[in-house]
Amino acid sequence: MTRFLFHRLWQSALVLGLMSFVVYSLIGLMPGDPVDLMITADPKITAEDAARLRELYGLNKSIFERYGNWLAAALSGDFGYSRLHAKPVMQVIIPALGNTVTLLGLSFALALAIALPAGIAAAYRPYSKTDYAINLAAFAGISVPPFWLALMLIIVFAVILGVLPAGGLGTLGAGGIWENARFLVLPVASLTIASIGGHTRYMRAAMIETLRQDYIRTARATGAGEVRVVFGHALRNALIPVVTIIALDFGYLFSGALITETIFAWPGMGRLIYDAIMGNDFNLALVALLLATLLTLVGNFLADVAYVWLDPRISFREVER
Amino acid sequence: MSAPGRKGETVWALTGRRFLKHRLAVVSLGVLAALALAALSAPLASALLGVDAGAVDLFNRFQGASWAHPLGTDEIGRDILVRLLYGGRISLFVGLTAAFASAVIGTMVGLLAGYYGGRLDAFLMRTTDGVIALPLLPLLIVLAALDLGKIGLPEAVATSEYISLYRIVVIVALVGWTTVARLVRGTALALRERQFVLAAEAQGASALRIMTVHILPNLASPIIVATTLSVGNVILLESVLSFLGLGIQPPIPSWGNLLTNAQELIFEAPSLAFYPGVLIFVTVIAFNFLGDGLQDALDPRATERRG
Numbered sequence: 001m002t003r004f005l006f007h008r009l010w011q012s013a014l015v016l017g018l019m020s021f022v023v024y025s026l027i028g029l030m031p032g033d034p035v036d037l038m039i040t041a042d043p044k045i046t047a048e049d050a051a052r053l054r055e056l057y058g059l060n061k062s063i064f065e066r067y068g069n070w071l072a073a074a075l076s077g078d079f080g081y082s083r084l085h086a087k088p089v090m091q092v093i094i095p096a097l098g099n100t101v102t103l104l105g106l107s108f109a110l111a112l113a114i115a116l117p118a119g120i121a122a123a124y125r126p127y128s129k130t131d132y133a134i135n136l137a138a139f140a141g142i143s144v145p146p147f148w149l150a151l152m153l154i155i156v157f158a159v160i161l162g163v164l165p166a167g168g169l170g171t172l173g174a175g176g177i178w179e180n181a182r183f184l185v186l187p188v189a190s191l192t193i194a195s196i197g198g199h200t201r202y203m204r205a206a207m208i209e210t211l212r213q214d215y216i217r218t219a220r221a222t223g224a225g226e227v228r229v230v231f232g233h234a235l236r237n238a239l240i241p242v243v244t245i246i247a248l249d250f251g252y253l254f255s256g257a258l259i260t261e262t263i264f265a266w267p268g269m270g271r272l273i274y275d276a277i278m279g280n281d282f283n284l285a286l287v288a289l290l291l292a293t294l295l296t297l298v299g300n301f302l303a304d305v306a307y308v309w310l311d312p313r314i315s316f317r318e319v320e321r
Numbered sequence: 322m323s324a325p326g327r328k329g330e331t332v333w334a335l336t337g338r339r340f341l342k343h344r345l346a347v348v349s350l351g352v353l354a355a356l357a358l359a360a361l362s363a364p365l366a367s368a369l370l371g372v373d374a375g376a377v378d379l380f381n382r383f384q385g386a387s388w389a390h391p392l393g394t395d396e397i398g399r400d401i402l403v404r405l406l407y408g409g410r411i412s413l414f415v416g417l418t419a420a421f422a423s424a425v426i427g428t429m430v431g432l433l434a435g436y437y438g439g440r441l442d443a444f445l446m447r448t449t450d451g452v453i454a455l456p457l458l459p460l461l462i463v464l465a466a467l468d469l470g471k472i473g474l475p476e477a478v479a480t481s482e483y484i485s486l487y488r489i490v491v492i493v494a495l496v497g498w499t500t501v502a503r504l505v506r507g508t509a510l511a512l513r514e515r516q517f518v519l520a521a522e523a524q525g526a527s528a529l530r531i532m533t534v535h536i537l538p539n540l541a542s543p544i545i546v547a548t549t550l551s552v553g554n555v556i557l558l559e560s561v562l563s564f565l566g567l568g569i570q571p572p573i574p575s576w577g578n579l580l581t582n583a584q585e586l587i588f589e590a591p592s593l594a595f596y597p598g599v600l601i602f603v604t605v606i607a608f609n610f611l612g613d614g615l616q617d618a619l620d621p622r623a624t625e626r627r628g
Contacts, residue, residue, distance in 0.1 A: 011447070015451045015454065018451070019455070023460075023463065026463050026464065026467065027463065029467045029468060030463070030466050030467055030468055031466070031468040139606055139609055139610065139613075140602075140606060142605075142606075142609060143553060143557075143602055143605040143606035143609055144602050144605075145557055145560050145561070145564075145577075145598055145601045145602060145605070146557075146561070147560075147561060147564050147580070148560075148580060148594070148597075148598030148601065148602070149598075151580070151583065151584060151587065151594045151598070152594070152595075152598070154587060155587060155591045155594065155595075159587060159588055159591060160591075166587075248453075251453075251454060251455055251456045251457060252457070254456040254458070254459065255456065255457050255458030255459070258458050258459055258462075259458070259561060259565075262565065263584065270459070273459045273462070274459075274462060274565065277462050277463060277466050278466070278566075285463070288459075289456075289459055289460065289463065292456040292459055293455060293456055295456075296454055296455065296456050297454055300454050
């Protein structure tokens with residue numbers, strides 16, 4: 001077990017290290033550099049000044065040298081300054097991370113609470129009317145453009161009915177918790193709907209497969225009630241693949257957060273990354289992207305651990321392969 | 322679900338019969354054909370209505386539906402229907418070409434990994450896992466924001482009108498190949514131990530010949546199904562990137578970038594936000610049903626396994 005975990009951790013660290021270099025180089029390829037931005041801000045800067053500034057900031061060095069310097073600083077805890085927010089990068093990222101965790105956590109829990117029972121209900125009688133209806137809804141959920149769904153929710157609830165705010169984050173201290181919670185309703189709803197479809201189909205497929213197994217027939221033959229068969233015998237086994245697939249979708253959640261947060265002006269990581277890239281805030285974009293990658297890798301790592309832990313039949317060697 | 326073959330029935334007739342049983346897939350095929358036809362005839366619609374796709378008419382902004390403008394006009398008086406049709410050409414083109422390109426890359430990677438095995442397999446599959454593990458959309462945004470001049474593309478290419486179109490196809494293909502690669506690798510791994518492959522090897526067939534002539538045809542079904550399903554995903558991805566202002570650049574219309582302005586105008590003209598989204602939704606769901614139907618028809622064992 002320890003050997004497997006160690007191997008997995010080492011692999012994740014390698015991916016993260018590689019990604020830090022790739023993202024660093026990519027960001028260097030975006031339009032403009034910090035000195036260009038200064039020239040735009042202050043037309044009095046001469047060509048010699050610009051050259052001197054590039055020298056000062058090390059922008060004339062090779063990409064490897066610059067990356068090495070950045071990495072050394074980052075490893076000692078210095079991630080640089082955010083240009084847009086005029087604050088150290090970490091001070092900008094931490095509150096945004098908190099907001100994203102609230103949003104993702106709520107919609108993740110809500111999506112599972114709806115998708116798992118729906119998947120089980122569909123699987124219990126495959127190709128019945130119930131299954132057909134659930135399947136249709138799941139396909140619709142997978143196929144709806146997430147940002148368009150968000151726009152439609154805004155049109156219905158904020159424009160036509162006028163019962164919920166179209167975006168933003170409530171002011172703390174004003175209006176109490178319920179007043180602030182109203183700002184969460186539409187973002188959470190659109191993120192939840194976007195992920196229910198996939199989860200439902202995974203759950204349905206796994207449950208159908210499980211209900212076909214011999215031990216289920218045995219359980220029925222011994223006179224176990226249907227509730228006991230489905231929830232006592234089948235559910236735990238059916239959950240094994242579902243847990244792994246859902247945990248592997250972690251990176252996908254981040255993509256959803258980016259869209260939802262941008263549309264609803266929710267000050268989280270997704271919107272932060274988008275704004276940083278659009279606003280040429282190189283330091284912030286780099287660290288935020290790497291943090292998103294790190295969190296995704298942690299999610300994948302936990303998925304591997306959960307897989308082995310849930311299913312003792314799987315040997316570690318098999319997973320490594 | 323698999324229908325037993327009738328006597329004297331060819332494989333294709335059997336496949337066709339199984340496909341026709343999936344009613345939603347058949348309807349979807351019809352819907353997609355109609356959409357493609359409508360998109361292809363965009364210039365015709367433009368000529369019939371006597372309006373140009375890019376013609377600005379500031380006196381007729383936010384018009385409702387009329388004979389001259391069946392779906393009304395947008396914030397600078399352009400005809401919505403004609404722009405939707407032209408947008409459909411772009412969105413469908415991106416969806417089909419990027420899905421095809423992803424399938425080609427994925428097939429090559431999967432074949433090499435599955436046939437050669439060993440270190441090459443380990444390296445390619447770890448790379449695949451790495452790509453799958455990444456937070457996709459944030460990274461795509463970086464790729465879409467790159468200055469193409471800085472990576473050595475000639476000025477004329479980097480600033481040409483349709484560069485955003487090619488760029489998005491390349492970006493999607495760069496990240497979209499993983500599903501097909503895994504699928505192909507898994508099947509190729511099993512196929513290379515089969516007797517017909519061993520026989521070909523014994524006769525001295527080259528590795529390239531075994532991969533392309535003996536293994537690849539047996540992979541056609543899963544590749545076709547996965548590619549069909551991925552067209553829908555690509556169209557969604559293109560629409561998201563274009564919506565965020567990083568995909569297809571105006572004035573070229575795509576279903577995604579038609580929605581970009583719609584958010585700011587959501588109070589004045591909610592219907593502007595409605596139509597493009599409906600078209601994306603219908604197209605994507607149709608491709609998903611089509612993929613599902615093709616899976617039932619081409620790969621019935623997989624369906625039995627999945628239920």
